[in-house]
Amino acid sequence: MPDRAAFIETLPSAVEGDVQTGSSILDLHADDESPFRAHRPDAVFTPTSTEDAARAVRHCAEHRIPVTPFGVGSGQEGGAIPLNGGLSIDTSSLNRVLEVSTEDMTCLVEAGVTRLQLEAELRGKGLFFPVDPGADASIGGMISTGASGTLTPLYGSMKDNVLELEVVTAGGEIVRTGSAARKSSSGYNLTQLFVAAEGTLGLVTKVRLKLHPLPEARVAVRARFETVFDAVTAVTQLTASGVPLARAEFMDRVLMRGVSLMQKVPDEGCHLLCLEIHSDETTAPDRAELAKELCREAGGVAIRASWRTEEISEIWSVRHRAAEAERHLKPGADVIVTDVCVPISKLSTIIADATTELDRLGLTAPLSMHLADGNFHYALLVAPGDAHEAQDAQTFKTWLAQKAVDVGGTISGEHGIGIGKRALMDMAHGPALPLMRVIKQALDPDNIFNPGKVLPE
């Protein structure tokens, strides 16, 4: 049995950074944005260098104490909750942007840099980093959950934008994976092994990312649709036309009812699709016209398009307030978010089936989708303390995950597995699951890194 008292007593002399055991700091690291029960770590360590993080991990390894990496705790699946106590390693002081190369269009950052911090750092350089989850997450957390955002159709997710990692292994060694080069055929792709590993294989301390030139012009389009099928058709036609479609965000009619309640306007009873095309100034008007035409042909109505900055903000304003609109449907409700992802050709069928299932269970669940990726989120609105409704929400989550797998999709598009979806991993991965266990066993034989996450018992 690990002697936790001895571990905590000796930790400050084993490391140079900040070790804290006060109850308020433990509480801050006991929880994330998921609905799972909080669990305190025994101590929180905030390293200021990779070497110091490595010393802490070595100390944990010697005492067989669990280590849970902590970014900013915006995760939706409980990944940063230290289920077995131990040490929470908070990366917030690993917060330096070490290098920005406009020539290579890359940057090297420490894992605790947040996406808005990076955005501010890149301002004025003509470059941007395109992965934009709704929260101001840490880059290390975004790597570790395989995060994506609204710009994935054109720029990809974290896995597509990472070149190189520095990682502290379970033995406390510091390793580099990948390189600064744009491509590589050299050896196993260890970089991708750590993407979406949710801190179960090591601690990410530095990340080299790809950057992209800011688009010269943007075209925004908004249209209402009667059916999901029609909205999907508009997006697939637009993609097939070769237009650089950067964003395709969909809000269903339930969510739009929330918008009408929030804005105190009549409910139109339609779904809403918001698009963004990246362009140059010369072709922007033509692209706006083409997008309008394709939306109209697919059955879209009340279509608006513009390439003028102030009108773009206006066209997207409803989408930006989606989370607020959700709350108007059932004030005070707890929100349980789903996150499956399916081939776009299967979207309209799975959404139709899900609507039937939600009606059967009597659940209120507004839907938002990153439509071009086939990734969609139901926000299951559950009355606090209503155990029956919470159970129905869980039933729906499991049902939806099975459906997604059945049509060739995945149980998580961007939030990860964390605690809640571990039980679904066998169903999702079958014979590939033992292979994942072999990797975990090889990299972390004593299971010190984030035990109780991703892989089922």
Ligand SMILES: Cc1cc2nc3c(=O)[nH]c(=O)nc-3n(C[C@H](O)[C@H](O)[C@H](O)COP(=O)(O)OP(=O)(O)OC[C@H]3O[C@@H](n4cnc5c(N)ncnc54)[C@H](O)[C@@H]3O)c2cc1C
């Ligand atoms: C309002 C809101 C909107 C969101 N929208 C999106 C969205 O659009 N797309 C999306 O993908 N996600 C979204 N999320 C989820 C969340 O922001 C992402 O999962 C994000 O990547 C988590 O980053 P974090 O820094 O908060 O990590 P944490 O929550 O702190 O940790 C997440 C996981 O990564 C591990 N981890 C953290 N740092 C490291 C590290 N340095 N090394 C190894 N492991 C580490 C943790 O142990 C944990 O398992 C949203 C969340 C909220 C609250």
